Amino acid sequence: xxxxxxxxxxxxxxxxxxxxxxxxxxxxxxxxxxxxxxxxxxxxxxxxxxxxxxxxxxxxxxxxxxxxxxxxxxxxxxxxxxxxxxxxxxxxxxxxxxxxxxxxxxxxxxxxxxx
Amino acid sequence: xxxxxxxxxxxxxxxxxxxxxxxxxxxxxxxxxxxxxxxxxxxxxxxxxxxxxxxxxxxxxxxxxxxxxxxxxxxxxxxxxxxxxxxxxxxxxxxxxxxxxxxxxxxxxxxxxxxxxxxxxxxxxxxxxxxxxxxxxxxxxxxxxxxxxxxxxxxxxxxxxxxxxxxxxxxxxxxxxxxxxxxxxxxxxxxxxxxxxxxxxxxxxxxxxxxxxxxxxxxxxxxxxxxxxxxxxxxxxxxxxxxxxxxxxxxxxxxxxxxxxxxxxxxxxxxxxxxxxxxxxxxxxxxxxxxxxxxxxxxxxxxxxxxxxxxxxxxxxxxxxxxxxxxxxxxxxxxxxxxxxxxxxxxxxxxxxxxxxxxxxxxxxxxxxxxxxxxxxxxxxxxxxxxxxxxxxxxxxxxxxxxxxxxxxxxxxxxxxxxxxxxxxxxxxxxxxxxxxxxxxxxxxxxxxxxxxxxxxxxxxxxxxxxxxxxxxxxxxxxxxxxxxxxxxxxxxxxxxxxxxxxxxxxxxxxxxxxxxxxxxxxxxxxxxxxxxxxxxxxxxxxxxxxxxxxxxxxxxxxxxxxxxxxxxxxxxxxxxxxxxxxxxxxxxxxxxxxxxxxxxxxxxxxxxxxxxxxxxxxxxxxxxxxxxxxxxxxxxxxxxxxxxxxxxxxxxxxxxxxxxxxxxxxxxxxxxxxxxxxxxxxxxxxxxxxxxxxxxxxxxxxxxxxxxxxxxxxxxxxxxxxxxxxxxxxxxxxxxxxxxxxxxxxxxxxxxxxxxxxxxxxxxxxxxxxxxxxxxxxxxxxxxxxxxxxxxxxxxxxxxxxxxxxxxxxxxxxxxxxxxxxxxxxxxxxxxxxxxxxxxxxxxxxxxxxxxxxxxxxxxxxxxxxxxxxxxxxxxxxxxxxx
Numbered sequence: 001x002x003x004x005x006x007x008x009x010x011x012x013x014x015x016x017x018x019x020x021x022x023x024x025x026x027x028x029x030x031x032x033x034x035x036x037x038x039x040x041x042x043x044x045x046x047x048x049x050x051x052x053x054x055x056x057x058x059x060x061x062x063x064x065x066x067x068x069x070x071x072x073x074x075x076x077x078x079x080x081x082x083x084x085x086x087x088x089x090x091x092x093x094x095x096x097x098x099x100x101x102x103x104x105x106x107x108x109x110x111x112x113x114x115x
Numbered sequence: 116x117x118x119x120x121x122x123x124x125x126x127x128x129x130x131x132x133x134x135x136x137x138x139x140x141x142x143x144x145x146x147x148x149x150x151x152x153x154x155x156x157x158x159x160x161x162x163x164x165x166x167x168x169x170x171x172x173x174x175x176x177x178x179x180x181x182x183x184x185x186x187x188x189x190x191x192x193x194x195x196x197x198x199x200x201x202x203x204x205x206x207x208x209x210x211x212x213x214x215x216x217x218x219x220x221x222x223x224x225x226x227x228x229x230x231x232x233x234x235x236x237x238x239x240x241x242x243x244x245x246x247x248x249x250x251x252x253x254x255x256x257x258x259x260x261x262x263x264x265x266x267x268x269x270x271x272x273x274x275x276x277x278x279x280x281x282x283x284x285x286x287x288x289x290x291x292x293x294x295x296x297x298x299x300x301x302x303x304x305x306x307x308x309x310x311x312x313x314x315x316x317x318x319x320x321x322x323x324x325x326x327x328x329x330x331x332x333x334x335x336x337x338x339x340x341x342x343x344x345x346x347x348x349x350x351x352x353x354x355x356x357x358x359x360x361x362x363x364x365x366x367x368x369x370x371x372x373x374x375x376x377x378x379x380x381x382x383x384x385x386x387x388x389x390x391x392x393x394x395x396x397x398x399x400x401x402x403x404x405x406x407x408x409x410x411x412x413x414x415x416x417x418x419x420x421x422x423x424x425x426x427x428x429x430x431x432x433x434x435x436x437x438x439x440x441x442x443x444x445x446x447x448x449x450x451x452x453x454x455x456x457x458x459x460x461x462x463x464x465x466x467x468x469x470x471x472x473x474x475x476x477x478x479x480x481x482x483x484x485x486x487x488x489x490x491x492x493x494x495x496x497x498x499x500x501x502x503x504x505x506x507x508x509x510x511x512x513x514x515x516x517x518x519x520x521x522x523x524x525x526x527x528x529x530x531x532x533x534x535x536x537x538x539x540x541x542x543x544x545x546x547x548x549x550x551x552x553x554x555x556x557x558x559x560x561x562x563x564x565x566x567x568x569x570x571x572x573x574x575x576x577x578x579x580x581x582x583x584x585x586x587x588x589x590x591x592x593x594x595x596x597x598x599x600x601x602x603x604x605x606x607x608x609x610x611x612x613x614x615x616x617x618x619x620x621x622x623x624x625x626x627x628x629x630x631x632x633x634x635x636x637x638x639x640x641x642x643x644x645x646x647x648x649x650x651x652x653x654x655x656x657x658x659x660x661x662x663x664x665x666x667x668x669x670x671x672x673x674x675x676x677x678x679x680x681x682x683x684x685x686x687x688x689x690x691x692x693x694x695x696x697x698x699x700x701x702x703x704x705x706x707x708x709x710x711x712x713x714x715x716x717x718x719x720x721x722x723x724x725x726x727x728x729x730x731x732x733x734x735x736x737x738x739x740x741x742x743x744x745x746x747x748x749x750x751x752x753x754x755x756x757x758x759x760x761x762x763x764x765x766x767x768x769x770x771x772x773x774x775x776x777x778x779x780x781x782x783x784x785x786x787x788x789x790x791x792x793x794x795x796x797x798x799x800x801x802x803x804x805x806x807x808x809x810x811x812x813x814x815x816x817x818x819x820x821x822x823x824x825x826x827x828x829x830x831x832x833x834x835x836x837x838x839x840x841x842x843x844x845x846x847x848x849x850x851x852x853x854x855x856x857x858x859x860x861x862x863x864x865x866x867x868x869x870x871x872x873x874x875x876x877x878x879x880x881x882x883x884x885x886x887x888x889x890x891x892x893x894x895x896x897x898x899x900x901x902x903x904x905x906x907x908x909x910x911x912x913x914x915x916x917x918x919x920x921x922x923x924x925x926x927x928x929x930x931x932x933x934x935x936x937x938x939x940x941x942x943x944x945x946x947x948x949x950x951x952x953x954x955x956x957x958x959x960x961x962x963x964x965x966x967x968x969x970x971x972x973x974x975x976x977x978x979x980x981x982x983x984x985x986x987x988x989x990x991x992x993x994x995x996x997x998x999x
Contacts, residue, residue, distance in 0.1 A: 025142070026142070026143070042170065044172075069149055073141050075145055
């Protein structure tokens with residue numbers, strides 16, 4: 001059985017892959033992660049997480065073009081799959097649903113009603 | 116961007132290629148390269164490389180096991196190996212626990228000995244300027260007395276300082292009972308009560324720097340003032356808790372000449388150093404008698420030097436002969452000493468690195484406690500043999516059980532296993548067993564270390580905090596499992612499936628010869644150790660109980676009597692009035708360690724220029740000494756307090772009579788060249804006043820009415836009551852100083868601590884070796900009974916008695932043990948003969964040693980195998996025969 005839950009880091013990477021589109025390879029993803037979250041991520045963990053996402057079927061990948069700054073090596077470009085998109089969607093829905101039940105929000109509503 | 120520079124270092128590339136799964140290498144390395152390029156631009160090459168290192172580690176950490184997983188057959192196989200080994204282990208509990216227990220014992224013994232050896236080798240290896248610190252030794256290469264000694268005359272220091280530019284500094288040390296060196300009654304000057312302290316030495320101020328002694332209070336100049344003293348941290352805490360004692364005054368032995376000022380406090384000496392002293396008294400401006408410091412005639416100072424960087428100790432050693440030729444030989448020639456010529460011929464110097472002092476000071480007289488490199492080797496060899504015995508057990512048990520495993524191997528082969536896979540499986544099994552044994556062994560070591568420490572007089576612990584410990588132990592486990600798994604795995608893997616499954620295999624019998632050889636080896640080793648144990652015990656017993664020429668039992672030595680001063684005679688009278696006390700004598704000289712010695716040269720009167728002197732001890736004793744010690748006069752008379760002429764009287768021992776060449780010794784006149792001529796009034800029997808390792812030498816007793824020790828002979832009976840009475844009398848006379856006493860037989864026994872320890876350690880290891888060998892034998896016999904179960908049952912049915920069955924089963928093993936006895940005897944004899952030859956007086960190795968050792972071995976092996984054999988003999992034959 002494949003694990004199909006999304007961890008926090010996994011979810012963020014999945015989102016980043018979606019955002020970066022054809023630039024979505026490990027180095028760029030890690031860079032983007034750092035830029036957006038302000039946290040650093042080791043290249044090893046990025047790679048292993050991408051690998052795991054691929055195993056779960058949330059990502060596919062293909063080899064891209066070699067460039068000079070990579071020493072003539074090709075990059076592996078990741079693309080989000082439908083399953084991946086669904087998983088993201090499900091995760092978001094789940095959380096929005098939770099947020100809707102969160103008391104703070106409910107109180108806000110009551111306050112508005114009270115006015 | 117600089118693409119050429121940006122390439123990854125080759126090493127990183129290679130490593131990644133090796134570790135990462137093949138399909139991942141390209142893009143991961145590409146990413147790293149991109150990172151590297153970016154960082155190189157932003158942070159510079161060095162930091163980019165550092166980051167790269169972190170990246171490589173993180174990538175490898177994430178993917179290291181992916182490669183194996185990608186070829187999942189591998190992993191499954193290993194999982195299977197482990198599972199199988201584990202099941203095998205769990206299935207046969209007795210067999211496995213014997214295998215593991217024996218192995219664990221062997222490994223534990225090896226670990227203990229390894230700790231011991233490590234500690235021995237670590238002595239004095241901690242100096243910053245390790246290769247610049249040396250001790251200078253005298254060496255006599257005379258064929259009749261080859262020896263080394265550490266004491267030099269005092270002017271050696273200025274001579275070395277002035278004439279040897281390669282020397283940075285010179286420091287002297289006096290570390291035997293001499294003036295205030297040794298042990299003293301100690302008190303801070305404002306206190307009243309005296310407390311006995313040991314570990315006083317005289318040192319030059321330079322010694323603090325040479326031996327890199329670190330100071331808690333004060334600095335390296337702490338000994339620069341005359342009459343200053345440095346004490347250790349623990350002593351400072353004892354006498355001056357929570358304060359800086361620098362500047363405090365202390366007094367020794369109530370002697371006004373021995374008032375010292377504390378100049379500093381040093382860290383406690385580390386246990387793995389020769390330098391085990393708590394009180395350092397400065398030699399600055401110290402002169403023990405008029406002209407002492409400039410005389411080349413009084414040899415009392417050990418010499419340490421710190422060479423300048425790059426100085427060559429060998430060259431220095433050669434150059435040192437200048438001291439002999441320019442000072443020592445001329446000094447002795449001038450005084451007409453006949454030995455001067457011998458000196459020029461046989462006397463030289465030895466420059467010894469400080470790290471060699473502990474283990475490489477055999478036949479060196481320096482009054483330090485030494486280890487012995489031979490003991491280290493011996494223990495190492497013993498450890499190796501015990502480990503070997505344990506490995507043999509493992510091999511033996513594995514191959515013995517092979518019949519049971521044969522079918523398993525056959526099936527595996529039928530289903531397509533190749534030989535290498537089966538080999539691998541058995542290696543895994545060996546590894547598992549070793550690992551478990553190893554963990555048990557570490558447990559054993561942890562539990563037994565305190566006992567071992569007492570036994571070996573050490574303070575050992577497992578160095579858990581050292582980074583190399585885990586890798587080292589792991590390497591050890593791997594090596595041992597490899598060695599012990601080697602034979603069984605190839606032996607078992609070589610079975611032919613068809614034969615095995617058809618049942619044609621001779622069920623392990625084919626290899627009984629090989630197994631027999633191993634059993635013989637095990638028992639031979641055990642027997643050698645048993646012989647060693649018996650002989651060391653006999654030698655110990657011989658030393659402690661031989662007629663030694665004096666009566667060491669029932670003698671109390673009251674120490675520190677010198678503080679009695681003019682109350683001494685009154686104290687003696689009071690004491691001898693007690694009914695339990697037979698006699699009491701004052702002296703500083705007794706035939707046990709830790710009392711004074713005084714080496715002299717004696718000549719017949721008027722023959723000083725013509726003859727070579729006779730080296731003899733000269734002891735000052737009073738008129739009660741001979742009766743108190745129980746020493747026999749052979750001729751002449753004892754001292755008498757009433758005769759004034761007895762102040763120049765002397766009593767000599769038989770050995771001295773012989774050396775001096777006296778036909779008729781009584782009335783002869785002898786001289787030591789600096790005291791008035793002595794006249795011989797008596798001759799005593801030789802008694803052992805030195806260690807048994809040496810021959811009884813010449814000894815002379817001169818009259819002296821007082822000393823630092825009172826030797827008291829008491830009557831057998833209630834010792835506690837006698838002690839209480841003596842203490843009462845002492846307290847009356849010396850209320851501020853508690854009584855301190857030792858029993859002479861204890862002190863005597865302590866001289867042979869080393870022999871005693873060696874004996875005990877041998878016993879320990881002999882017992883271990885025997886246990887390991889027996890465990891193996893037990894399992895083998897159990898196995899054999901199991902194998903021959905049907906045969907035995909049939910025999911019983913046909914009328915064999917239990918005795919016959921027992922004989923049948925045991926005779927084989929007893930034969931092996933007997934062969935082992937025959938092999939072990941010459942080895943044991945040879946080893947012990949060379950050990951005993953260190954002692955001038957020793958026991959002979961008699962035939963009964965061998966008989967006892969052989970009988971012990973046979974007896975133990977019989978007990979071991981008989982339980983299984985008897986079980987077989989008593990078994991109901993139906994049970995075995997019914998099945999099938």
